[in-house]
Amino acid sequence: MFSRLQRFYTSIKVATDLLMLAVAFGLAYATRFIGVIPVTDGIPPLDETLVSLGMSLFIFPFTFHQSNLYTTNRSRTHIGELFAVFKASITATLILVALTYFTRERYSRLTLALFLGYALVLVSVTRLVLRLALAEVRRRGFNLKTILVIGEGELGRRVIETVRDHRELGFRVVGVLALDPERVGRRVRGAPVVGEVKDVERVLDEQPVDQVVIALPLEQQPVVKQLMEQLALRTVDVKVVPDLYQYITLYGGLEEFGGLPIISLQGDPMDGWSRVAKRAFDIVFSLVAIALTAPIMLVTALMVKLTSRGPILYNQERMGMDGETFHILKFRTMRTDAEVAGAQMASAGDTRRTPIGTFLRKYSVDELPQFFNVLVGDMSLVGPRPERPVFIEEFKRQIPRYHLRHKVKAGITGWAQINGLRGQTSIQKRIEYDLYYIENWSLLMDLKILVRTALGGFLSKNAY
Known part of the structure; x- marks a missing residue:
């Protein structure tokens, strides 16, 4: 049929x-x-x-x-x-x-x-x-292919849920084979458990099945080997869902290396033409931004110089893509002796600020020189905000997957920042937003973030 x-x-x-x-x-x-x-x-x-x-x-x-x-x-x-x-x-x-x-x-x-x-x-x-x-x-239930799922655990349940949630693909789970004999006769996410794993040949003889999906945990590899030997004698399509979801962190998937299939657990989110397109985007928009904000930067430089002693610009070591460090440029908003006692984060009511420092930080004017960081390639217009290396080791120990934010260039603005996560807000929450951005990146998303930033995304109550 x-x-x-x-x-x-x-x-x-x-x-x-x-x-x-x-x-x-x-x-x-x-x-x-x-x-x-x-x-x-x-x-x-x-x-x-x-x-x-x-x-x-x-x-x-x-x-x-x-x-x-x-x-x-x-x-x-x-x-x-x-x-x-x-x-x-x-x-x-x-x-x-x-x-x-x-x-x-x-x-x-x-x-x-x-x-x-x-x-x-x-x-x-x-x-x-x-x-x-x-x-x-x-x-509507027509032109469906039938699936027999082998495995009633977390992996098998995920397969059943995926089939159920994507009915437009045209699949229907007609049965599940379980490792646990006590599960026979019950249901897993609505699908009937029609037998044990050892009953696979009997079940295939009793009812027509178009595909067999093996969804067994890693510790059951001997069972998988035996199943493959049995199914090799049949014409049914066989799919294997690898039990690797717990290890995949970012942009994992199936790759090919000289004809050899390889499962990537952690990959580069922006490679090839994606990286070229983002770099071109950064160059064009940073040049435009420098031209548009040049008068503001000139006035700000004069105000910094007139209101406090010390250099106009402040450069600070930050960590960027692949863990490489660079020196970020900002208009100076703190006194020159602000860190004589060691590195510390800015806080609300920070007494180390210069007379104009509070204003510059509140409206993010101090960030404008970073367009030059973008132009030379140290940063991107959009990406996770860079942190100081002195704080990163502590964050990596406390927050799982923190290091993944360094898979892309740091940005002047980002998904976390336009959603109010600045200053002393939750680092954990910021990482969640940063990783969401990395996993869902597109030039359109970058443009959306830039527009929201220009319309007030940096005017956060947490900016200080």
């Missing part, structure tokens, strides 16, 4: 893609040659246009097929589907351009470029509509 449904759904995708590709080619032709763009070299002959259309209707579906866009992948996200369409379309267009160059005397490259644009939009939109429609069908 499922194979027939899958073939039917695949045929719909192929037919829809062909229709959208034909429409895209027609729109490209009309845009280029029917009055929208001036025609200077004449209109291509009809037979040449039909040949190019035929090649497009063959090359694109073939490339989509090679890119696994016609195979079942219920776990692929909408964004993942659209990105796969984008990559396959680019590849297909390059093949099409090469073939038309070598096999035809000429064909309008602008028409092919327009065709790519139209095809990307039309195919992506129809694919998204089909996915949403199929997700709704699955939510």
Whole structure:
């Protein structure tokens, strides 16, 4: 039944893609040659246009097929589907351009470029509509694949909850096999315990199952080995959920190293193009910020110099990305002898402040020179606020996962700061907000934080 449904759904995708590709080619032709763009070299002959259309209707579906866009992948996200369409379309267009160059005397490259644009939009939109429609069908209980979960512990319960919470993926748990014989006949998160782990072959013989998900703890590896030997003789799909959630700290997941699958327990949240994009974002916006705040910084420098003895700027050692230290720049708000007795945090009513220091700290004007830290690459506009190394060792001992905030560059402002966590507020709470930012980072989120900061996110009652 499922194979027939899958073939039917695949045929719909192929037919829809062909229709959208034909429409895209027609729109490209009309845009280029029917009055929208001036025609200077004449209109291509009809037979040449039909040949190019035929090649497009063959090359694109073939490339989509090679890119696994016609195979079942219920776990692929909408964004993942659209990105796969984008990559396959680019590849297909390059093949099409090469073939038309070598096999035809000429064909309008602008028409092919327009065709790519139209095809990307039309195919992506129809694919998204089909996915949403199929997700709704699955939510209503149709086109479901059955799952047998092996393991009634925390890992097994998590699998059942995930299936239940994502009905649009089209899975249904029909049974659980338990290690504890006393659990047989009971339910785990609503799913019936239909037998013990040793009964796996009997259960598979008694009822149709599309997938077996093994969710056993690490100490049961001998049982997993035996299960794999038994299931290797069957055609059922087998998935293994590794019992590593307790060890994954940040950006963990499955990676590949020279064809060898590796489970990463702790990774880099901003790598490759993400890091390049964030650095470009920092350079552009820090230059703009320096230009806009230059008059304010000039007036502030004069006020600092006129109201107290000592340097205008104060540089202090802070810890940034990967535990590297740098010197942060601030307008001086304390007396020059403020730390003769040793390092200590600022507090409300701090008597070490200069006459203008309270004002500068309250409105975060003392932070403005840090745009130069951003420009040279020591800091980022947005990120966890940097702490002094002298305090960090104590924080690392007291607060789990504290060190993970150093996986990214420190920032002038951050998610914790715009939510009022400044000064002597809860360090634990600040770390939670910092890690939330790191795990959910995007340029859009950075922009949102900067806008909220500009609109008063730093005007906190805890700023001193």
